[in-house]
């Protein structure tokens with residue numbers, strides 16, 4: 001999953017959006033309220049898998065602490 005930051009292509013318009021998409025193609029055809037299209041600002045990758053790993057490590061840490069007590 002990608003987090004795309006896009007902004008309006010009209011320099012007088014300050015509209016900015018953050019969109020979560022699977023593919024950047026999904027951003028094609030988006031039109032700002034003012035009628036201009038959007039330009040891509042930056043893209044970052046979202047990794048839901050990493051959050052899962054962190055959760056497992058957290059639970060393991062709690063179990064160890066319970067053993068030590």
Ligand SMILES: [Zn+2]
Nearest residue numbers: 008013032034
């Ligand atoms: Zn606009």
